[in-house]
Amino acid sequence: MTFSIVGRCEHTGQLGIALSSSSIAVGARCPWVRAKVGVVATQNVTLPALGPDILERLAQSNADPHSALNDALAQSEWHEYRQVTVIDAQGRTAFFSGQQTLGIYRAVAGRQCVAAGNMLSRPDVIASMVPAFENATGALADRLLAAMHAAMAAGGEAGPVHSAALKIAGDPSWPIVDLRVDWADDDPIGQLDGLWRAYAPQMQDYVTRALNPIAAPSYGVPGDE
Template sequence: MTFSIAGRCEKTGQLGIAISSSSIAVGARCPWLRANVGAVATQNVTLPALGPMILDHLNDREIDPSVALDRALGTDAYSDYRQVTVLDARGRTAFFSGKQALGINHAVAGNQCVAAGNMLTSIEVIEAMTPAFERTSGALADRLLAAMRAAMEMGGEAGPVHSAALKIVGEQVWPIVDLRIDWADDDPIGKLAVLWQAYAPQMQDYITRALNPTAAPSYGVPGDE
């Protein structure tokens, strides 16, 4: 029903998540990120509250992601239904797949990344994601999307994929990338990649406009001089 990857850029410290699902609007409830703290993907039978709760625990930089994950799951009477991945600001990872996770499910950690999924065609879908992230160069978004494409090439979900999302945090408290395909009859991951290619050249402009409007480039709208 869902597969995802959380990753960290060692050069910039950016944290990001790319995720897709057969359900509508996966980006609205599953990826949770906090700058300089961590990234959490909450999936399967999703409890969105786990994301902020785990990030709150990770605010204490001495707490290992596995401890933060265990503490959050300990508050959930239905933890057997959850699948959760955690990545902290130092690149440490943790993951959990409950006994009630749907269909073929799997999770794996790599170097500065962690991937998981459920209702898969095979566990090889997830096994392909972390190597794709590790061997891809360039921006964090490109590396995350490469992992998603690798998952689809291995068969992806058992059913059709309908939504996808890409979310990244950097130095600011707000996401510097928050792109979503909330519903598509076909290839939402491909549509998300196209959306990223359109957004990428403008990303820094939006950061500049927020931090120093006097240094902002032209807005490119009618009436802007």
């Protein structure tokens, strides 16, 4: 039903996630990012509340990802239905796949990343994502998307993929990238990649607009001065 990768950039400290699903609007339920705190993917039979819960535990108690994840799951009556991955601002990782996770499932931690999925075409789909992320170059978004393309090349989900999302936090308190393909009959990961290519040259300009409006560039659209 879903495969994802959470990751951290060792050079910039950015934290991010890319994911896809056969379900509609995966970006509305599953990716959770907080600047300078961590990233959480909540998937399978999704409980969205686990994302902010785990991030809050990381932020408030300086807990390691394993403790934050285990403590949050302990409060969930149906935790055996959940698949969750975590990476914190230091690059430490944790993951959990409950006994009721659907279909073929797997989770693999790598250097500054964790990949996980369920309802997969085969187990090595997830194994392919980690080296793709580790060996890719460019921005964190480029590396996350490289892992997603690798997963599809390895077989992807057992069924068709219909939605995809990319979410990244940097220095500001809000996500600097929050892109979604909520439904597509064909290649939502490719469409998401296209959105990133269009957004990337403007990303810093939108941060500048927020922090210092008088320094913000104009794009010549109505009302934009």
